Amino acid sequence: MVLLSKGFEIEIYTGTPQGEVVGLSDQIVKNLDGFVREPDNRNVEYTTAPFCNYDRLLCAILKPRQTLRSYLRSLGNYTLIPGSTLSLGDSSRFERSDPNNPYHSYIEQSYGTKVVTASIHINIGIAEPEKLIQACRLIRVEAPLYLALSAASPFLDGKATGFHSTRWQMFPQTPENVPLFESHAHFINWTETQLAAGTMKNVRHLWNSVRPNGDRRPYNLNRLELRICDLVVDPIALLAITALLEARLIEMLDNPMLDPLQQSRLSNTHLAEDLITVTAENELAVARDSLDAQLTHWQDGRKIKASDWISELYQQVLPIAKNRGYSCFLLPLNKILRNGNTAQQWLKLHQQGTDIKDIIQQAIQTTEQQERELEDKLCQTILVA
Numbered sequence: 001m002v003l004l005s006k007g008f009e010i011e012i013y014t015g016t017p018q019g020e021v022v023g024l025s026d027q028i029v030k031n032l033d034g035f036v037r038e039p040d041n042r043n044v045e046y047t048t049a050p051f052c053n054y055d056r057l058l059c060a061i062l063k064p065r066q067t068l069r070s071y072l073r074s075l076g077n078y079t080l081i082p083g084s085t086l087s088l089g090d091s092s093r094f095e096r097s098d099p100n101n102p103y104h105s106y107i108e109q110s111y112g113t114k115v116v117t118a119s120i121h122i123n124i125g126i127a128e129p130e131k132l133i134q135a136c137r138l139i140r141v142e143a144p145l146y147l148a149l150s151a152a153s154p155f156l157d158g159k160a161t162g163f164h165s166t167r168w169q170m171f172p173q174t175p176e177n178v179p180l181f182e183s184h185a186h187f188i189n190w191t192e193t194q195l196a197a198g199t200m201k202n203v204r205h206l207w208n209s210v211r212p213n214g215d216r217r218p219y220n221l222n223r224l225e226l227r228i229c230d231l232v233v234d235p236i237a238l239l240a241i242t243a244l245l246e247a248r249l250i251e252m253l254d255n256p257m258l259d260p261l262q263q264s265r266l267s268n269t270h271l272a273e274d275l276i277t278v279t280a281e282n283e284l285a286v287a288r289d290s291l292d293a294q295l296t297h298w299q300d301g302r303k304i305k306a307s308d309w310i311s312e313l314y315q316q317v318l319p320i321a322k323n324r325g326y327s328c329f330l331l332p333l334n335k336i337l338r339n340g341n342t343a344q345q346w347l348k349l350h351q352q353g354t355d356i357k358d359i360i361q362q363a364i365q366t367t368e369q370q371e372r373e374l375e376d377k378l379c380q381t382i383l384v385a
Contacts, residue, residue: 003324004246005050005125005223006057008238011118012065012231013043013081014072019088019360021081023095024072032071034064039104040116041097042086044068050125050223054239054329061235062375069368082342082363084118084153084167084230087356091116091157106201110172117167118231120150122242123213123223124249129184132212134259135224137180138252139245141260141275141298143209143228144282145313148306149241149333150229151290152342155356164290164343165230168283174207175199180272181212182261184221191218209283224249228283230342233367235374236332243330244310247317250324265300290341307337 014028015021023041035046046068048060065080072078085091091113098104107115126132151164163169175194181187194200203217209228214221226245232238252258260275267274278296285293291307304312314333321327339345346359 003052003326004249005052006242006246007050007123007223008048008057008061009045009121009123010048010061010231011038011043011045011120012233013083013086013118014078015042015081016077017079017361017364019081019357019364021086021088021090022078023097024075024078025097027075028068028071029097032067035068037097038116039094039097039101039107040113041095042116043118050123054243054326057242058235058239058374061238062371065371066375069371079364079368080233081360082152082231082233082367083155083360084165085156086113086116087153087155087158087360089157103201114170114172117153117171119167119227120229120232120238122146122226122229122245124226124242124246125223126249126253127222129212129221131253132221132224133181133184133187134256135249135252136210136212137260138248138258139210139224139226140180140208141279142248142313143226144279144286144293144295145306145310146226146241146245147209147228147230147283148286148290148293149237149244149310149336149341150232151286151344152230152232152346154343154347154350155360158356160347160350160356163288164341164347165287167230168228169287172207173209174205178206178208178276180260180275182272187212188218209279232342233363234370237336239329240332240336243321243326244313244317244333246326247320247324247330248313250320251317260298264298266298290343291337292344311337 013021014024021042025037025041025044028035028044029037035044038045046064051057094108094113126135147165147168153165153167154160156166210226212221213223213225264271264275275298282295285295286306293306295304295306297304321330349359
C-alpha cells in the first residue's frame with residue numbers, strides 16, 4: 001500500500017540553557033546547509049525532504065537538529081528552546097535577521113512580534129489539483145483538532161496568558177477573510193485578486209491554518225500545507241499527529257463524498273460562509289482551551305469536546321493506518337489525549353507552583369535527552385538497514 005509523501009517546515013528558538021532566547025539565525029544560515037532565516041533572528045527554520053516512510057521521516061526530523069545543536073555548542077553554551085512563543089521574553093522588540101530584506105521590513109512594520117513564533121508546518125503530497133483543494137476544505141474545518149494536539153505556547157514574557165496556544169491566538173491570519181475554496185480555479189482567481197489589491201504582498205503571504213502549496217502558486221500545486229500547529233518538539237508526537245492527518249486524507253481520497261461542501265448540514269443557503277464562521281470560532285476556542293475546548297462539529301452542528309472529536313477520528317482511521325502498515329506511528333496519539341499536550345503539562349506544573357523559568361529550563365533538558373535517546377535507538381538501526 002502506497003503512502004503519501006510527507007515533509008515538515010520546523011521553526012525553533014535558539015538560546016541558553018537558562019531559557020533566554022538569543023538571536024543566532026543569521027550565523028546559522030550562513031554556516032549550515034538546509035536552514036533558512038525567519039524575519040526575526042531569534043528563531044530559525046529547517047525543512048525536511050518529503051518521505052513516504054515514517055522511519056526515514058523520523059531521521060529527517062532528528063538529523064538536522066543534531067547538526068544544529070553541534071553548531072550551537074561551537075558558538076558557546078547555546079541550545080534549542082521548546083515552545084511556540086517567547087515564553088520568557090522579550091516580545092517588546094523585533095530583532096531583525098536580515099535588515100536589508102524589504103519583505104522582512106514590511107512584516108516587522110505590519111505585524112511586529114506577533115509573528116515571532118515557532119511552529120510546525122506539515123506538508124502532505126497530493127498531485128491532483130481538485131483533490132488537493134478538496135483536501136484543503138476538509139482539513140481547514142478540522143484544523144482546530146491538530147492545534148489542540150500540538151498546543152505549546154501558554155506563556156509569553158514570563159506570564160501565563162490564559163491561552164494554551166498564545167501563538168495562534170495572536171498570529172495575524174492574512175488576508176483577513178480566506179474563503180473555503182470550491183475549486184482550483186476559485187483559488188487561482190482569489191489569489192490573483194488579493195495580489196492585485198495588495199492584501200497579499202506575494203504568493204507566500206497567505207497565512208491561515210491550511211493552504212495549497214506547490215512550485216508555482218497558485219497555478220502548479222502538489223501538496224497540502226497544514227500551518228496551524230504549534231511547535232511539537234517530541235518527534236514521536238509529531239509523527240502521531242502527522243499519521244492522523246495522513247490517514248484522514250487517505251480516507252478522503254478513497255471517498256469522494258468526504259467533503260464539507262457535500263456532507264455538512266450546517267446551512268442550506270450560505271454553507272461555505274457558515275463553515276468558515278464555525279471553523280474560526282473553533283480555532284479560537286482551541287487556542288484558549290486546546291483539548292478541553294468545546295467545539296461545533298462541521299457535519300451537523302453538534303457540540304463536542306475537542307479530545308472526544310479526535311478520539312472519534314482516531315477510531316475511524318485506525319483501520320486505514322493498520323492496512324497501510326503505519327499504525328504504530330498513530331498509536332502515540334493516545335498518550336497525548338491521556339497526558340495532555342505540552343501546554344497542558346506546562347500549565348499543570350505552573351498551577352502546582354513551579355516557576356515558568358524552571359518549566360522552560362526543564363523542557364530544554366528533556367528535549368535534548370529525548371533526541372539523544374531517539375538518535376541512539378532508532379536512527380542507527382535505520383541507517384544500518
